Amino acid sequence: MSTVVVVGSGVAGLTAALEADARGHRVTLLTKASLADGSTARAQGGVAVALDGPDVRRHVDDTVAAGAGLVDPTAAHAVCGGGPDALAALVCLGAGFDRTSDGSLARGLEAAHSVERIVHAGGDATGAEIARALVAAVRASTVMVREDAFALDVVVEHGRATGVRLLDGEVVPADAVVLATGGSGQLLGRTTNPSVATGDGVAMALRAGAHVADLELVQLHPTVLPDGFLVSEAVRGAGAVLRDASGHRFLLDVDPRGELAPRDVVARAVARRAHEQGRPVVLDATALGAEQLAARFPTIDAHLRELGLDWSRQPVPVTPAAHYAMGGVVAGVDGRTSLPGLLAIGECACTGLHGANRLASNSLLEGAVQGRAAVRAIEDGPRALAPRPGWGAPEPVTVDGGTDAFTRAELQSLMWDVLGVERTEPALTRAAARLAAWAPPAPTDPKSAEDANLLVLARATVEAARRRTESRGAHQRADHPRTDPSQALHRVLHREGA
Known part of the structure; x- marks a missing residue:
């Protein structure tokens, strides 16, 4: 039985804490705010999961294609292949996903996916439902939860991680330290990220001497309201289109996939057209109608109405903003890093899954898969990640x-x-x-x-x-x-x- 310290309380950290607790380890979960804070609870998009066996190969192919030549195929196979089991585990914990009239999981389409494989909850409240189920399970477990506990640095002794030093100077010892601190969206002035997304885990790993990679690869989300509120890619998957100041649907001039081209393509096109015309691009969802928008995207619909906007009757202005960090602490899908005893999972890790452009809805999937895999790595002992080709x-x-x-x-x-x-x-x-x-x-x-x-x-x-x-x-x-x-x-x- 190992002593495990998990830093962070998103889908990756909560999953790892629960899995380690279930397997008999002594687990302390540290979070600098509350368990419900962070990016997971804000995620409107769903979980990309290949529910049909043959679709795993297609999911891997879509992930590799979106990643612009930097995706590690081994990581893609491991994460995409682990999707069904990870989703089943969330369902067992009580997460309620949207279903069709026959009781099967409803599946939607998002950019750069070749088929409908995105599973949602509450329409556009997938992250909130996953966080609710995981937080409830952690509260009911024997995991020691310490909220408002700021992890300052990884303690390194004799070439391996042996604990975490908190802001107040307390050292929390551990046989394994799991960084699950999320992204670094607050690094840029325009972002969809919550205020807690300050890249703490990556900075901690750097100071500890662990390897980090691909920090230059920061994904922009192309459809963000002027107040920073994100409008899910699923809206475009449902049929909404982007128009310039003249009303022209310009994305088809850039890429034959139009609004469902990879995010980097769409974000650059939106920014360039707005700059050329001196006026913002708009997202036109009027063809979907008020009833469908309210039912399928209740969170977005309510926010827009609070702003006095009726998107069923009028297009809404959107702009790109920083959304997701593809780079982070170099790690395997099982979380191992270059520093023995230190693991990194979720958005703070760089496994090679996302390459240079994350495929939509692969992030919640990665966190759920990695959270479980990391515990198996802990049980194998504090070995460092082996160097990998590429x-x-x-x-x-x-x-x-x-x-x-x-x-x-x-x-x-x-x-x-x-x-x-x-x-x-x-x-x-x-x-x-x-x-x-x-x-x-x-x-x-x-x-x-x-x-x-x-x-x-x-x-x-x-x-x-x-x-x-x-x-x-x-x-x-x-x-x-x-x-x-x-x-x-x-x-x-x-x-x-x-």
Whole structure:
């Protein structure tokens, strides 16, 4: 029986905690806010799962195609193949998914999927239902839950992770540390992410000397309201279209798949058309009708009506915003990292599943599959992840230094300007110099600790974007617009001197 510390309470962390508890391990779950906070509960999209045996191969193919040459096929096979069991486990925990009149699971279509395989709950409240079921199960288990507990750093002794140091200085010892801290959306000024998404796990891993990769690959969601509220891709899957200021459905001019092209394609097209015309692009869902919109997308419908908008009668303005981090702590599907005793799962991990562009609704799936697989890895002992083909040799980055104070708003504005829809070397170089001049704040409270983590991530992300001198998936270099086959590898970084 091992002592396991799980940091984070999204689908990945909650699943891992429950699985470890069920298998007899002593589990402590740390979350810096409450169990229900985080991105999982906000996820409108569903769970992409191949319920029919032959569809697993198609799901893998769709994942690989969307990932723009960077998907690890082994990871794709493991996650897509593990989908049915992971979904069944959620159902057993009481998660209620939408069903058809005959009682079978209802399945929808989202961008870059070749068939309808997206399972939803409550129409556009899938994440909320999954979080509800998992939180209830954790509350009923013997997992020790510590809310408002900010994990500051991984404790490393004799070359392996042995626990977590909290903000107040307390050390929580562990045979295995599982990072499940979610994404880093708050790194950029325009984001769909909740305020807690400050990339803490990735920054912790970097400081501990673990390898991270692909930080430059930040997925933008193409249909976000001006107030930052996301309009699910499932809306376009149901038939909504994007129109420019003249009313033209312009996506078909860009890609034959139109609104269901991969997210990176749609996001760039939306941003460029808005820039060209000086007016926002609109999402037109009027053809779906008020009754279908309210029934199928109740959360979005209610939010729009609170804003005084009736999307059944009038298109609504949308814009791209940062949504998902494909990069993170280098990990296997089982969570193993380059540091023995440290595992990373969910959005804070980089398994190679998402490549350079995440396939819609693969993230909840990944968290559910990884959460279970990580416990099996813990039981196999604290071994490091073996080096894998296609992952470049680690390159150093600096996480310390600088003397100037900064504000989070300044950092977010800078990062959106240089890492938004398009990047250029001059802008990235200027950003790197400015970031190097800023001093990481002393972590005296959660806000300053988050700011310190964001600065670590900002420096590493800008450096990764400078090193990838090509355009691939979510990484668009205006000064290097072509994809360079010689750069089809994962950019791996580690702390300088680690």
